[in-house]
Amino acid sequence: MNAHILTIGDELLIGQVINTNQAFIAERLNSIGVDVAFMSTVGDTMDAVVGALRTGWESSAVTVVTGGLGPTHDDITRNAVCAFFRTDLVPNEEVRRHIGELTKARNLPWTAAAEDQSLVPRGADVLPNPVGTAPGLRFSEKGKIMFVLPGVPYEMKEMIDGSVIPFLAPLAGEQVIRHRTLLTTGIPESFLAAQLGNLNQLLGGASLAFLPSPAGVRLRITVHGGSAAEADGTVRDVEGRIRAKVSRYIYGTDEEDLETVLGRMLAGRKLTIAVAESCTGGLIAHRLTNVSGSSAYFERGVVTYSDASKTELLGVPAETIGTHGAVSRETAESMASGMRKTARTAIGLSTTGIAGPAGGTPSKPVGTVWIGIADARGTLALKFDFGEGRARVKERASQAALELVRRRLLSLE
């Protein structure tokens, strides 16, 4: 069963609002085995909406429409739906009573807008809106189904979960879709592909998507069809074959992030960490402390931007900075071991580099970052080149630093 999602609103076309409704609806339809084949967005004009309704209706078994059902002049979806289905508006007592209760509960008077919202297209089934005044609509004809919902996210969500999914789930029952995402970091997309080798052998009937970002490349396995047990089994088999080839680069799965994975590892091993940051400027501490419960293992951090602060807070000798420079193996190692010593933690982690855009030299160009780590086994530092773009250098350096800790805990260096 395939579906088309149509979102309506000028605010989307001018980029004022990011279309989160689309992703929410897609995720929910996907979860019951409905394949979203196409998503489109048009503005608040009659021709555009009617045209898009026709495209959705003709191309897909299910069309889900959101937006433009409110009470103001720019809400034209209901009239467009009437035009498309060649029907008219009639009063609906159930809707009228619901709006009456809501306006009363909110101490608002009954207005012409409320009266108008009590009208629904003849032939449509009404979907209750538990949290707002605009009802949803469902049209069924010749095996095709169209849902029309308000665009306000929390109203839309209530109605997707309350009316749309329960209606479609039994109809969509025949098709199973399973997804599994493996999160990698520290290896470029093309190298990952090379290490995975022949994809046909690896995947069998599953499909694999490479999704790159500054944090790393996500590998998404998708299996369509068969029974739920078969699909789960196929996903497990493919995951196993991928892990057999690139397991060292995989730090987590699905929606996890590296700070959550690392936090779980530190907490499980009862290890503490302290972070001394120069070029990452506090981002590593920020990421580690985004995890609820991080105070159990994150002891402290320092952002030593000035040379004086590196010496005063971490004991980095002024001669080390003078001889080798602030961006050097020696300084990174001294920062990491100084952090570990002053904070009395199991692990000291450090970064020092050139985030840019200024400050680069031929021998130390923008993007050069040294990452240091000190633990019971000793102290070391690694050099990276993270390219250009201040925000991206900080993001990539923070990811590489957290990954260095993860690999060291697993002896994967």
Added chain:
Amino acid sequence: MNAHILTIGDELLIGQVINTNQAFIAERLNSIGVDVAFMSTVGDTMDAVVGALRTGWESSAVTVVTGGLGPTHDDITRNAVCAFFRTDLVPNEEVRRHIGELTKARNLPWTAAAEDQSLVPRGADVLPNPVGTAPGLRFSEKGKIMFVLPGVPYEMKEMIDGSVIPFLAPLAGEQVIRHRTLLTTGIPESFLAAQLGNLNQLLGGASLAFLPSPAGVRLRITVHGGSAAEADGTVRDVEGRIRAKVSRYIYGTDEEDLETVLGRMLAGRKLTIAVAESCTGGLIAHRLTNVSGSSAYFERGVVTYSDASKTELLGVPAETIGTHGAVSRETAESMASGMRKTARTAIGLSTTGIAGPAGGTPSKPVGTVWIGIADARGTLALKFDFGEGRARVKERASQAALELVRRRLLSLE
């Protein structure tokens, strides 16, 4: 001049990724007077992509396509474009050289994937990708234009601003659209609306959107039509009338952020700052150091998560924490003045609070945050309630802390 935005990727159709590219491109096109009439999304299959390319090309003067240009098997956009324009792939020396330089800078070998990415469709103009390997493409035929860009957001953004907008702006000249956004913080949407009063009087022919976010409420003025000079004049007048009513809450305009505004103020006054963070966990230091040139005024930061670190790094007396608690006016003030003293900066800034979800008590619920500031005039701390949600508490606390410094510099308390 109207436009169609086509985004490609299975990850969008399953709801795994929210389509932020669409909104970014729409906003940029809009800013130069190009009307986005339609946006669509299809998955990584040849038929779907070719069909969507046709729809875009036939319905609009400009089609902007993103996604599916990477080096792996699921990246089919380049082949789909070749099929649609009935052309083939040819080696491009310029692209080959650029990829060569990038792989060399990153110490990577030249691979078959790199060789493949050096091919471009015959007849396409190449758009440089300064931050990645996949080049962008431009097709022009019979007055119609199609841009094909990678889907990785930071690559796409570089190319929209570097190649697409500069090319289209002179062609789109006939229609005037002006936007101006005033950035406020520290005042809720409904209070801002009340202070602005009668919008018809305030706006004349302009329109105004209220865009709330955890960082504050953005006020977006839009003027359509007339000459460029008239539209600019109307925007200026409306901005002046808004500023006359709520200027103290406005920290910046358009795409600025508070850390950039504050950084300019500190640099201009030759003042330095050091930050002692507990509940914000490094986010304030991260934001301040996101600004290029921040090393001129950001001296250091500490993330004192443990009580011991507050005492050791900032000299907060253990009795202060013992008597009043780590989340208290006394601790916040002691952190701010201790930070200023040890770093020898003009300003010391501090945060201490309960980001949650755990750790709240009836008298200090989750969201309670004390923000302290110490400068030549003295030391003070203010209490805030930022509600629930760990990430949102951190974000709102960091915004309020930076805003406290801004207001103090302007004597706006």
